[in-house]
Amino acid sequence: MNIHQLEYILAVDQFKSFSKAADYCHVTQATLSAMVKKLEEQLDIVIFDRKANPIATTENGREILIQAQQVVAHANALLSSSKAINQKVEGRVKMGVIPTIASSMLPLILKHLVEKYPLLQLEVYEVTTNQLIKDLREGKLDVGILSTPIASTEVETELLYVEDLCVYGHLPAGSRSIAKADLAKQRMFLLQEGHCLRDQIIQLCDLKKNKSLPSNLSVESNTFDTLLNLVDEFSGLTVLPALYVGQMSEARKSHLIELTDGALTREVSLAYYRPYAKWNILNRLKAEITAKVNERLHFQALS
Amino acid sequence: MNIHQLEYILAVDQFKSFSKAADYCHVTQATLSAMVKKLEEQLDIVIFDRKANPIATTENGREILIQAQQVVAHANALLSSSKAINQKVEGRVKMGVIPTIASSMLPLILKHLVEKYPLLQLEVYEVTTNQLIKDLREGKLDVGILSTPIASTEVETELLYVEDLCVYGHLPAGSRSIAKADLAKQRMFLLQEGHCLRDQIIQLCDLKKNKSLPSNLSVESNTFDTLLNLVDEFSGLTVLPALYVGQMSEARKSHLIELTDGALTREVSLAYYRPYAKWNILNRLKAEITAKVNERLHFQALS
DNA sequence: TATTTGACATAGATAAAATCTATAACAGTG
DNA sequence: CACTGTTATAGATTTTATCTATGTCAAATA
Structure with a gap:
């Protein structure tokens, strides 16, 4: 039958x-x-x-x-x-976002999402990459947004967008451009240990250790805001993701430094351990995020 | 799915x-x-x-x-x-039975059936073969019991049992046995036109027309009872189905005549036009009838 | 009463599917 | 790090569903 x-x-x-x-x-x-x-x-x-x-x-x-x-x-x-x-897109979704993405990307999408999907109960947590992977595996989070590639093979990732990394700060003699290879020679300020952006920049720019500072001062920061103040104060450099740059004041934007040989970039990806449990919702989120971010990045590129 | x-x-x-x-x-x-x-x-x-x-x-x-x-x-x-x-065996079943079967077979099975299947609403009609086939085709009857073979190919039949036909009556010089071929020479009394048993006997015994009787008397009957009285009265012969013989009085049984060369038989079958509509019930009926009739015929054969 | 027609059944071939065995992949555990 | 228990996958096989073509049968028609 x-x-x-x-x-x-x-x-x-x-x-x-x-x-x-x-x-x-x-x-x-x-x-x-x-x-x-x-x-x-x-x-x-x-x-x-x-x-x-x-x-x-x-x-x-x-x-x-x-x-x-x-x-x-x-x-x-x-x-x-x-x-x-x-x-339908409804129910609770617990999303973890690493800080260097959260600060600039979340404002871009959150309002839109909650308005478009009123039944969606979106819970966003700002956590470091390592914590995020752990929470995904333990089921504390449904989805993560982080920068790839990552070491873990258990967690699956899907590329959302590729983001330019911009150099900010003060060069000797008021120069406005620099070659990538020369970045390592400058005094470079970075976020604290644990931020994956720090590790990426160290690798990208081949920084062994930071340029000499007054030895009684260890300078690291948890936020780009603090970092920028330090850079201005001590006349050094730092590297910022494009989305963060987009929301800086015009005054600060004037301290951006052009790279003479191409660009630094990072990948931003969606990560899940249980890719299917809320598959349809996550697929929507993915589509919404890439749409909003690309719209913004495209707009910045034009201006 | x-x-x-x-x-x-x-x-x-x-x-x-x-x-x-x-x-x-x-x-x-x-x-x-x-x-x-x-x-x-x-x-x-x-x-x-x-x-x-x-x-x-x-x-x-x-x-x-x-x-x-x-x-x-x-x-x-x-x-x-x-x-x-x-x-389950329940619901209405309309059954047609030809007279020469009805008189002897129905008493054998009806009581048993209605007791065993209290939810069965059995309606029995006594009708001739031709009428029975017509009623089956028109859906007035669900099932019929008749003697096969029949001409109609539309109605399907299933053999229930084979019944001996017994010779009854009076031979010259009080003889108690006769050869089949000699039956046609005797004065043979038959049921009226329309009874298929009449036609079967005519064919089996190769009777062209009935032996001479007083020409002012046409003798045919509708029931075996009347027929037997006629046979006794006019000193002739007739042919009776075994089941009818089984319920005759001992006095009458003494007038049975043995056939010297084998036996006359007829087939009794279940007939349906829509064999499937009440298939399960009809199958039960078939089983019950063959069981009861064969039990009786076997008993008679022994005695 | 022969013929046509309309409808369901059947046969044989083909396509689709469910199922099996064997094995791989993978997470958890000692 | 190997071992164990669990699910996934590959390939072969069997079963099932479906199609086309044809048969059968009864009713309608000429």
Whole structure:
């Protein structure tokens, strides 16, 4: 017994004709005939009196048809549900974002998201990359936004966008541009240990250790704001993600330094450990984020 | 989507394990795994979080499972119904019986049937063969009991039993036996036109026309009782079915005449035009009738 | 009463699917 | 780091559904 067979007998009962029922079900009359026969054999119940004109449903057949109605109705309900589920974006989603992305990216998307999906209960946590991966694995977070590549192979990632990294600060003799290779020679200020952007910049610029500072002063910061103040104060350099640069004051933007040989970039990606649990919602989020961010980055590139 | 797939996800949800669910469903783990995956793809909904330990049902999955429960429950209900239907013998059955069978066979079975199947509403009509076939075709009767073979090919028949035909009456010189070929030479009394037994005897005994009787007297009868009185009165012969003979008085039995060369027989069969509409009931009837009649015929043969 | 027609059944071929065995991949555990 | 238990995957096989073509049968028609 299968659902198709039940649909077939419902159609025969409705049209009082095998051939019309076959048309209705988009199969040949031969197929429908064989399937009805098979069902009758399996149930050991003759459902239709083929000699009656028009075809009649037997008494036993009627009882079977009532039940078949139920089965088919519920099967259709299931199918409808599945479609409805795929439409809706609702329920709790716990999202972790690393700080260097959170500060600039979240303002860009959050308002839009909560307005567009009022049933979506979005909970955002700012955590470091390592913590984020741990929380994903433990199920404390549904999704993370971080910078790739990452060491962990357990967590899957999907690229959201590639973001330029901009050099900010003060060069000797008021120069406004520099080659990548020369960055390591400058006094470079970085975020504290634990921020992956720090490690990326060290690798990208091949910085072994920071340029000499007054030895009684260890200068590291947790936020770009503080970092910029330090850079201005001590006349050094730092590297900022493009989205952060986009929201700086015009005064600060004037201290941006051009790279003479290409650009520094980082990848920003969605990360999940259980990619499927809230697959449809996460897919929407992904689409919304890339749309908003690319719109912004494109706008900045023009201005 | 099919019912098996729904059963599979219900089992996984229940056992929180693909392999245990597979055992439960009597399929291999590979099959169950593939089927669950296929269903998830068709619905575009991930039902299980396989990375959770033990396996967890996703939020969307839970909604699907609730519906699946319904579908499977109703499908099982349908299957149960079909079994129940096959057990029960109830409802109206309209049965036509030709007179030469009715008189002797019905008393044998009717009491037993109505007691054994109290929900069976058996309606019995005594009609001639031709009328019976007509009524079957028109749906006025569900089943008939008659003597085969019959000319009609539209009506299907199933042999119930073969009944001996016994010669009764008075031979010259008080002889107690006769050869078949000599029957035609005797004065033979028969039932009226329309009784198929009449035609069968005419054919079996090769009677062209009846032996001379007083020309101002046409002697035919509608019942064996009358016929026997005529036979006794006019000192002729007639032919009676074994079951009728079985219920005759001992006095009458003493006038039975032995055939020296084998026996005359007729077939008694069930006939239907719509063999399937009440198939299970008719099958029961068939079994009950053959059991009772053969029991009786066997008993008579011994005595 | 022969013929045509309309409808369901059947046969054989083909396509689709479910299932199996064997094995890989992978997470958790000692 | 190997071992164990669990799910996924690949490939072969069996089963099932479906199609086309044709048969059968009864009712309508000439």
